[in-house]
Amino acid sequence: MPSLGADMEAGTLVEWLKKPGERVVRGDIIAVVETQKGAIEIEVFEPGTIETFLAEPGQKLAVGTVMALIRGEGERAAAAVVTPVLPAREPALPGAPARAKAAPLVLPLPPAGAVHASPAARRRATELDVDLAKLRGSGPGGAITLADVEGSAIAGTAGPREAMREVIGAAMARSKREIPHYYLGDTIDLEPALQWLEAENLKRPVPERMLYSVLLLKAVALALHGFPEFNGFWIDDGFRPSARVHLGVAVSLRQGGLIAPAIHDADRLALPELMAALRDLVRRARSGGLRSSELSDPTITVTSLGEQGTESLFPVIYPPQVAIVGFGMVVERPWVVAGAVVPRRLVSSSLAADHRVSDGHRGARFLSAVGRLLQEPHTL
């Protein structure tokens, strides 16, 4: 059972998506696990053949519990020694040390063709011990809704909101207890970026349209190249920088709470690819279908309040990360350009970073670099 966040202690196996004897490759989705963050798809780390499953759907398993044996290429059957795959209580590191060959897994979301239910309904069903397969969904497309689940069970107390609130509370309490935060703020003239984007979107068919948030994400990802001390993890009393940029994107969930899965290698994606990745990530955060690696390996997080937020925000670092960048709502304000006051669309940017790793001077230069990149949107 992989750890999918600093404070995850256990998960419940929902279903296996493969069978013993099947061959799997890295990235294959092998199981769905229900956590306090919802149903997550577990990915395979190493190629091989599934030898046997050691857990059954419905079982609640502590982080580190071996769930399956996968025989590696060339290995003999029935390897006797099994090593827990992921270090308990810490997310998997990118490029984590080679695991024992009997490699266990990672996890996922509601598979296509399986029961179609919202994350809230799924969580509720687990709590109330309701079998989703036996319900008839009343939502569009036959989806099972929260009301369907609740209607099918008699009573039930602790709801999904409480579960997710507990997870967020534990992670943020740890953050505030252990991480000496410092905060910086800046204001970015977003007019050049927005005008460039509007012109660009006129040329693009609907599926290729881009949102300004993708420009913000790309600017942060690129700026990190010059500031590695904001990209990585604080583990075992030391900073481990990450050579790759896996950008955590905070997605607020309608049923309450939020989740910040990663867009892998965001710095290397062209804007249209990054936009597609963002759309896909948000869609899966809504419907269930986030993958284990997306939850366990963000190297920094970006949070953006969008259109219905406030002008500025002061984000809290998600451990074991060491920095988080925030963007407020875009506002139109008087601004001085070349000696004249003109109306401009602005966005406030903020950085919370870990003083054990960096200082405000470097933080300021990093945040300024983000703003500078946004002045030349065509280079992003």
Next chain:
Amino acid sequence: MTDEELRKLVLNALASVVPELEEATLVADKSFRDQLDIDSVDFLNYVIALHEALKIDIPEADDPQLSTLNGAVAYLGRRLKKAPSP
């Protein structure tokens, strides 16, 4: 395509971004954003779902017309009359 068919199509597109959508409680002339707490990425995914279902191009400037159930049915009905799908 009848208004009823269009209505179903819009609801399906919406359900692709709001899986927990409760059709019965949706107010037809009130904006999705206000009722469903959808963000800009959700809205874009919804517009793309409409585009893919109907194969019509939708300029960004027309987005506001898609922001309610009634508005979307009326807009798409007009667009389909002018430019029948291939």
